[in-house]
Amino acid sequence: MILQPKYLTGDPAAINDFIDRFDVFLFDCDGVLWSGDHLFEGVVETLELLRSKGKKTIFVTNNSSKSRPQYQEKFTALGIPSHVDEIFGSSYSAAIYISRILKLEPPKNKVFVLGEVGIENELRGENVPFVGGTDPAYRRDMTPEDWTGLADGSLLDPEVGCVLTGLDLHINYLKLAHAYQYLRRGAVFLATNTDATFPANHSFFPGAGSMSTPLANMMGTKPVALGKPSQAMMDAIEGKFQLDRARTCMVGDRLDTDIKFGIEGRLGGTLAVQTGVNKKSDWEAEDAAAVPAYFVDKLSDLRAAAE
Numbered sequence: 001m002i003l004q005p006k007y008l009t010g011d012p013a014a015i016n017d018f019i020d021r022f023d024v025f026l027f028d029c030d031g032v033l034w035s036g037d038h039l040f041e042g043v044v045e046t047l048e049l050l051r052s053k054g055k056k057t058i059f060v061t062n063n064s065s066k067s068r069p070q071y072q073e074k075f076t077a078l079g080i081p082s083h084v085d086e087i088f089g090s091s092y093s094a095a096i097y098i099s100r101i102l103k104l105e106p107p108k109n110k111v112f113v114l115g116e117v118g119i120e121n122e123l124r125g126e127n128v129p130f131v132g133g134t135d136p137a138y139r140r141d142m143t144p145e146d147w148t149g150l151a152d153g154s155l156l157d158p159e160v161g162c163v164l165t166g167l168d169l170h171i172n173y174l175k176l177a178h179a180y181q182y183l184r185r186g187a188v189f190l191a192t193n194t195d196a197t198f199p200a201n202h203s204f205f206p207g208a209g210s211m212s213t214p215l216a217n218m219m220g221t222k223p224v225a226l227g228k229p230s231q232a233m234m235d236a237i238e239g240k241f242q243l244d245r246a247r248t249c250m251v252g253d254r255l256d257t258d259i260k261f262g263i264e265g266r267l268g269g270t271l272a273v274q275t276g277v278n279k280k281s282d283w284e285a286e287d288a289a290a291v292p293a294y295f296v297d298k299l300s301d302l303r304a305a306a307e
């Protein structure tokens with residue numbers, strides 16, 4: 001039986017009942033707390049209200065452009081008190097997976113990164129060697145030597161055994177050509193996440209999935225994605241905080257990552273907000289990726305709960 005999502009906006013009694021059902025709230029970031037660097041109104045106060053009620057708040061983002069400490073700097077700059085241990089990014093999830101699960105062995109233990117500094121910093125934190133990423137040597141057009149050296153492999157790093165893709169704001173043909181040649185030679189294909197779009201500035205931009213999809217198209221295989229909805233992240237969070245999943249709620253703006261993550265993680269509930277990627281019409285569609293248990297217009301609607 002598919003339960004109808006409960007709309008909470010403007011219903012203080014229902015909001016109070018919703019909040020009382022949970023001890024832990026997992027918050028997605030892009031599209032829930034902010035759009036790019038624009039913090040949504042009332043977010044700080046809403047988090048403060050939940051914390052004043054003894055609720056634990058954990059931040060779970062698929063955005064791989066920042067490491068956990070860098071995210072904490074963003075939280076602080078936006079006036080949101082946070083602890084780095086309460087922040088889980090897809091870069092961290094991928095770095096943990098590579099270092100503790102995949103356990104690449106020399107001479108093929110290096111990672112070729114299509115992504116930003118967040119991935120690099122988290123790989124460093126796990127002592128995982130890497131090339132590519134923000135290296136400026138890759139921010140240029142192909143030369144005749146590239147065509148030759150990539151084709152015969154002489155330009156490739158022989159120690160690369162894995163390609164990891166994430167949100168890369170400097171994607172280009174040279175980087176894709178390197179990644180593809182590594183994959184053709186047997187490198188493991190991973191992604192921090194495969195979100196199709198990135199909500200920013202109250203609009204949408206190419207998401208991390210736009211960096212991995214060309215490679216998936218060339219290889220005819222999809223990467224193992226370590227962000228939401230992968231349960232690798234949920235297991236890491238549960239392990240760290242000893243979650244009671246029945247008393248935990250996932251709050252997100254995207255059905256195919258956040259809400260699916262909460263449902264497949266068998267959490268006590270999921271709350272969708274309509275300030276990011278998906279809206280009510282999306283989960284009412286026949287082919288909805290997931291259906292939330294609760295929904296509001298915006299996160300700050302929860303402030304209607306009695307203080």
Ligand SMILES: O=C(O)[C@H](O)[C@H](O)COP(=O)(O)O
Nearest residue numbers: 029030061062063198207208
């Ligand atoms: O393209 C991406 O990487 C994602 O759209 C984006 O960064 C998602 O971040 P989240 O909503 O999980 O905080």
Ligand SMILES: [Mg+2]
Nearest residue numbers: 028030031253
């Ligand atoms: Mg989001």
